[in-house]
Amino acid sequence: MNVKILFIFLIGGLILLNEQIIVNALPASLLERQVDYTLGTWNIVGDSGVSGMHAVLIAPRKVIFIDRLEQNHLKRPDGLAAISSEYDLDTNQARPLTVYTNTFCSAGSFLANGTLIEAGGSGGDKINYRDGLQTLRIYDQNIGDWIELEGILPSNRWYPTMITLPNGNIMIIGGSTGSTGVNKPEINNPTFTIYPPPNGVMQDYNLDFLTTTLPYNLYPMVHLIPNYEGKTLIFIFASQQGIAYDLGTGQIVTTYPNLPGGFRSYPLTGTSIMLPLSPTDNYNPTIMICGGNKAQEITSISEANCGRLELTTANAAWEMDNFGGTPRVMPDATYLVDGSILFVNGGGSGFAGLHKGKGANSLFVANDPVLFPYLYDPFAKTYKALASSTIPRMYHSVSTLLPDGTVLIAGSNPSNEVTLDIKFPTEYRVEIYTPPYLYTNTPRPNIISLQSLPINQQRIKVFYDQTITLVVQIKSTDPSLKAAIIHHGFVTHSTNMNQRYVYLEIENFFIDTSTADQYIVNVKLPPNPTIIAPGPHYIYVFNYDSPCVSGVDVLLNAQ
Ligand SMILES: *[C@@H]1O[C@H](CO)[C@@H](O)[C@H](O)[C@H]1NC(C)=O
Numbered sequence: 001m002n003v004k005i006l007f008i009f010l011i012g013g014l015i016l017l018n019e020q021i022i023v024n025a026l027p028a029s030l031l032e033r034q035v036d037y038t039l040g041t042w043n044i045v046g047d048s049g050v051s052g053m054h055a056v057l058i059a060p061r062k063v064i065f066i067d068r069l070e071q072n073h074l075k076r077p078d079g080l081a082a083i084s085s086e087y088d089l090d091t092n093q094a095r096p097l098t099v100y101t102n103t104f105c106s107a108g109s110f111l112a113n114g115t116l117i118e119a120g121g122s123g124g125d126k127i128n129y130r131d132g133l134q135t136l137r138i139y140d141q142n143i144g145d146w147i148e149l150e151g152i153l154p155s156n157r158w159y160p161t162m163i164t165l166p167n168g169n170i171m172i173i174g175g176s177t178g179s180t181g182v183n184k185p186e187i188n189n190p191t192f193t194i195y196p197p198p199n200g201v202m203q204d205y206n207l208d209f210l211t212t213t214l215p216y217n218l219y220p221m222v223h224l225i226p227n228y229e230g231k232t233l234i235f236i237f238a239s240q241q242g243i244a245y246d247l248g249t250g251q252i253v254t255t256y257p258n259l260p261g262g263f264r265s266y267p268l269t270g271t272s273i274m275l276p277l278s279p280t281d282n283y284n285p286t287i288m289i290c291g292g293n294k295a296q297e298i299t300s301i302s303e304a305n306c307g308r309l310e311l312t313t314a315n316a317a318w319e320m321d322n323f324g325g326t327p328r329v330m331p332d333a334t335y336l337v338d339g340s341i342l343f344v345n346g347g348g349s350g351f352a353g354l355h356k357g358k359g360a361n362s363l364f365v366a367n368d369p370v371l372f373p374y375l376y377d378p379f380a381k382t383y384k385a386l387a388s389s390t391i392p393r394m395y396h397s398v399s400t401l402l403p404d405g406t407v408l409i410a411g412s413n414p415s416n417e418v419t420l421d422i423k424f425p426t427e428y429r430v431e432i433y434t435p436p437y438l439y440t441n442t443p444r445p446n447i448i449s450l451q452s453l454p455i456n457q458q459r460i461k462v463f464y465d466q467t468i469t470l471v472v473q474i475k476s477t478d479p480s481l482k483a484a485i486i487h488h489g490f491v492t493h494s495t496n497m498n499q500r501y502v503y504l505e506i507e508n509f510f511i512d513t514s515t516a517d518q519y520i521v522n523v524k525l526p527p528n529p530t531i532i533a534p535g536p537h538y539i540y541v542f543n544y545d546s547p548c549v550s551g552v553d554v555l556l557n558a559q
């Protein structure tokens, strides 16, 4: 980039800063380097205290990290190493949380009342920390800490997936009964359980699909399928196979064609994402599954392909692409506010797992970190390579959208104990990736209120099929507004549980004659809980592709 263009970017940046629009002041180091803002920027902002194996947005400016039992440097008041922390996005400080059971490779999901539930894990150390395999953890928002219910799960679950059902209960699916490099029949857990239990007693139910998909079926990919019949239809995918499962009848209603290419589940880890759903085509669901590997071999090049499949179209076939042209195992897929998708993290070869041996002789089972994300446009089906990070994010990395439109990236820990002086160390650095859409000159909307309530003071209750009124400030006489509701999900191991994006119909919007640069925007919420499950979500407005200053923290529920 020549100096003149750089100058224009600087001026653009200053104008944005004047309007208090950009989230972070541009650091001097970025201004000195000739940064191409059309590719976005990376900033290392803080230390997660515990390694970011699992991450979940718990409030507009707070993320909870969950690691596993290891000697993290963040200590709790009792002097023990923390294995979970609450990260404040304003101060960039991590606060230790209290977890006494091992959360190694567990899962999470929100109840309809907005409470975060976490479950499963691995064995304790028989001294200070206890077994987490049958533990269910509740994050108590009032005390700001975890409550652990040990022995609640009827069976051991390591590497399960959790989703919130349309009725607000949580389904905990699959996993194995102990940690392993790859699943096997002796430790497979081909069942699911429901919390809170419908008949008062926690119980496991068979799911034979998790037997037929051995050995690559840990952290199964699970997504709700929208429908208008009030059915609880669930897309479940593992290895190369996918089904639609009717939870009401316990029957498989559709067996989809196998996804061409390699395997997609741990340790040949790929990722899955439901493409943004829209009222304009009655929420026609398309799943996209990307990356993975063909063989559990260190030298095996990762898969450079994705498949897209329309789940409710009769005889639908997988539509394949080249994943932007870059092989990637352990990718993360994260929605941006404008409905585009960021594919980030992972490696160009190998598979998920801990390294073998110690120190300089460590043999890493995944290599060739892919340092740049792709921006995927689900409509145009195009990939754009973005700016690179400097930090490899290999096994046990995470990515999550933040309400200000940026993306938090953390984790990477392919060691079985905290190890810093090694090729891929236990990583504590938290990065914020600021996508190109925050560096345009397109005016950024600022949502002031929802149903006359100021936003993000407390979670605002909204209902299915409701029309809500937003007051939006924007310095534009001709805005092109769109709206969406996003569930940011609980992310671990390239699996973002419940992540969901639904466009909202804008019924109308008009100038607020009482205040300059202000609009009244009436937005219709989705008609039923199969389209997006009840729970805590964020409502966004964007102008062209320029996201609002912050999404609105809402609790969507039945009336
Ligand atoms: C939500 O429900 C769970 C389980 O019934 C309960 O433990 C939790 O306290 C509830 N949360 C709120 C905010 O009511």
Ligand SMILES: [Cu+2]
Pocket: 104, 105, 396, 493
């Ligand atoms: Cu793991």
